[in-house]
Every structure is written in C-alpha cells, then in structure tokens.
Amino acid sequence: MSVSETTHLLQRALESECLFNGDWIPTSGSVMPVIEPATGEPLMRCAMASPADIAIASRSAALAQPAWAALGPRERAEVFRKAADLAQRSFAELALYVARETGGGLYKGEHEVREAIVLLHQAAGLLSQPHGLVLPSAAGRLSYARRQPHGVVGVISPFNFPLVLSLRSVAPALAAGNAVVLKPDPQTPVSGGFLIARLFEEAGLPKGLLHVLPGAAPVGEALCRDPNVRMIAFTGSTAAGRKVAEVAGRNLKKVALELGGKNPLIILEDADLDLAASNAAWGAWLHQGQICMATGLILAHESIAASLTRKLVDKARALTVGNAARGEAALGPLINQRQLQRVHEIVSDSLQAGARLETGGEYDQLFYQPTVLSGVRPGMRAFEDEIFGPVATVVSFASDEEAIELANRTEYGLSAAIISPSVGRAMAIGERLDCGLLHINDQTVADECINPFGGRGASGNGGSVGGPADWDEYSQWQWVTVKNTPPIYPF
Structure with missing residues (x-):
C-alpha cells in the first residue's frame, strides 16, 4: 500500500517512522522495512524499539495509570466506543492494510476489523459490569472484594492475526484500569500495533496509557523483566512462550500464555x-x-x-x-x-x-x-x-x-x-x-472474540482471555473490611 492509497487514519503511522507513547516519538533503535509477503515490496519503514525504549515506556505507563484507573467508568467506556466508531468508518482502509501486511485474503482482513470493533464495544461493556462482591461476614462488619488493576500490562502479540490478537488483550486491560505496553511482531507492526495506536489516539485515550514498540526478542525480554510491568499477556509459539514464562516468572509477574496447537x-x-x-x-x-x-x-x-x-x-x-x-x-x-x-x-x-x-x-x-x-x-x-x-x-x-x-x-x-x-x-x-x-459438528478454527479462549498443556497455562474471562485476567481481587470502631482483642 503506497502512502498515496491511504486515508487519514493510517497515514500518520505509515509515514512517521516513530514509536508511540500517546505521541509519535523517535526510537533509540533501528528503522526497518515492513515487507508485503505477497509481493516482496516494502509497505513502510518502521521504527524498531530497543530495550532502553521499553524501560522509558514502562516508567511512563506506570505514572499515567493511576489517573486512568481513577476515572469514572462511563468516561473510560466512551473512549472505546469512539475507537469502535472510528474503526467502522475506516473499515475498508483497515481491512485492506491488514490483509496486505499479513499476507491474507481481503476476507481475512475484514474479519479482523469486524472482530476488533466487537472487542472495543466489549471493553466498553466491561465497565458497566459489577466490579466486586459483597461477602458474608460477622454482624457489624462490611466485607467486600473489589477488582483492582494490575498496573502496567505488557502485551506481546504474533504476526498471524495481529489486530485481533493484540486488541483482545489491549482493550480489556485498558478497560480494567491498566496501562499497556504493546510489543507487536516486527513483521506486522501496523496491524498489530500502530493501527490500534491511531484508533485510541483519535478516540482521546490519555497520553502515556498505551505504548506501541515493535521489536525483536531482546525487546520482549526487556518487557518481561521490567519492574514496572506487573503482567505479561503473550500470544505466540510454545517455544517462545516457555521463555516468556521463565523470565516473567522469575520476576514474579502474572503471565497469560496463549500458545500453539496440534x-x-x-x-x-x-x-x-x-x-x-x-x-x-x-x-x-x-x-x-x-x-x-x-x-x-x-x-x-x-x-x-x-x-x-x-x-x-x-x-x-x-x-x-x-x-x-x-x-x-x-x-x-x-x-x-x-x-x-x-x-x-x-x-x-x-x-x-x-x-x-x-x-x-x-x-x-x-x-x-x-x-x-x-x-x-x-x-x-x-x-x-x-x-x-x-x-x-x-x-x-x-x-x-x-x-x-x-x-x-x-x-x-x-x-x-x-x-x-x-x-x-x-x-x-x-x-x-x-x-x-x-x-x-464444526472444525477447529471456530472462534468468536466474546468467548473465553485458552488451552491446556503446551497450548497455554490454563487461563483464558475473552468474554467473561477478561475481568479475571486483567484485574486482581482486593479484600476490604469496614467496621464502625476497632474491636478489643485479648492482647
């Protein structure tokens, strides 16, 4: 896709040769061509992040996240609805680009954009659901559990269905009150990253909450090690997932792994x-x-x-x-x-x-x-x-x-x-x-983005993302009790 074929939405991402942190910023890493698999021709030149960029982005995300989590649920939900509306209005442009960058058919690009729109609406709907539970307790004590964001969520996504497999983590993680550092596959940096950045930029997501940093394996490893990142959501091969789990686990992060299958x-x-x-x-x-x-x-x-x-x-x-x-x-x-x-x-x-x-x-x-x-x-x-x-x-x-x-x-x-x-x-x-x-009475590639999605064994670590599973993945419980006065204890 030459720049002259694009409309307003993707043009900035295709021309900038920058990373995204709410603004478009130069990289400390390299700039590489993104090749269309069907033609062998370059689609764009993309900034590649370095581990130093990850450190800067993670600190920035950690600073921006508390204000976002404190924002009212209706205000947060409106951002997702605006992003969904923009994706719908730019449907043809986005579908064609996704198809070309991934080497897929146009029907595949259209499917990804349709599912992305659903994911954005679903994230908005997440915010109208109950955020906690009142628990049974002794008389005179209020006991409840409420869902709290992790803080900063790192998302590492693959090349095959990059828009869906990035956004299915990015959207609910943001909806739950987290900030996100997204590392899309460097072969599909727009479909898996900068397209999403443009949607949220135009929808008014506050700066610093979403960072998009394509990069190679050392960038992903830096994300798994960074102390400001409290959760890693990884989709990719089982071999890479094992490495992600090892590094993230050593740093006591929550890890959601969606891996391969036979x-x-x-x-x-x-x-x-x-x-x-x-x-x-x-x-x-x-x-x-x-x-x-x-x-x-x-x-x-x-x-x-x-x-x-x-x-x-x-x-x-x-x-x-x-x-x-x-x-x-x-x-x-x-x-x-x-x-x-x-x-x-x-x-x-x-x-x-x-x-x-x-x-x-x-x-x-x-x-x-x-x-x-x-x-x-x-x-x-x-x-x-x-x-x-x-x-x-x-x-x-x-x-x-x-x-x-x-x-x-x-x-x-x-x-x-x-x-x-x-x-x-x-x-x-x-x-x-x-x-x-x-x-x-169906085949194995039967999926809807509103269902809980997860595998066993070498296909994942037993969790699920999507639909009713999103609150469980992208938040954690906090138990709270309230009494009018402190009790007297034996000592």
Missing part, C-alpha cells in the same frame, strides 16, 4: 463426507494454516478415510494460490522464507518416514500449495509438530477409543472438533479430549 478433527464413519471435507479443508488451509487453532490432525474412521482423502485432494487442486489481499487467489503466501522452509521440511521428513503425498508439497516464492498427506502415523513430524502451513494431515482410526487416544497423543491442548450426526456419541468422545475449546 488440533484434532475427528470424523466418524456416519458423517456426511461432503460436509466433513469442507470442514477439514477450511480448518487446515484457512490463512495458509497459520492459525493456532488450525486443524493439525484429520482423524478419519478407516471406512471413510480414503474417500475423505480424495475429496480433500479435489478441494486442494481447486484452490488458487496468489495475492489473496487483491482478490487474485483463495490462499496467500506464508509470512516469510524461514516459515516456508520449516513447513517444507516437515512435509519432506514425513514423506521419508512413510507418509504419502496425495497433492501439493510444492511452492513458488512464499506461496505453498495446499497439501494433503495420508498414511500419517504417530512419530512422524506431520503427526507430532504444529506445522503452521497449508497441510492437511489424514490419520485413520478403527474405533472411538483409538480416535480419543490419537487425539490426546500430543503435548498440546487447544482446540478439538468432532463431526457426526450422532451428537450424543460425539459429545461423549468430546468429554474425554484434552482441550480448551471443543466443537461438535
């Missing part, structure tokens, strides 16, 4: 194969498989596995791959060369281990063809690893017990799904799956 879709023998294939294809290939909830294992009953595989092959060969943001294809590019090589290595290693390539397995530049692997077994990388690419992995099973064992044979525990007209049977299977999200 998500099983179980298709029983009585399923409608056309519907099942449609669900499996969407779950495996949406946004080139670069989704933590992507269908990583298609577990098909042995009596239908061959037929289902043929239908998936037909769908893969019918899908076009190219510049999806411009409407030229159904699927776009992977985010970078490193990710493409990793996807291809997993496919190649699995073929060497005995899996069968039904279609795909080829690429041109960053465009990886939708791929179908059959004959996949435990021990193969396609079975064990989160691929994060457009690869449908078909595994057959002979019984419900075997399907459950295969689905649970992973360190991950994010999303799972079951397709069958026998809803009772599907629910009985689902009750035995280790997952944070369970979908009966």
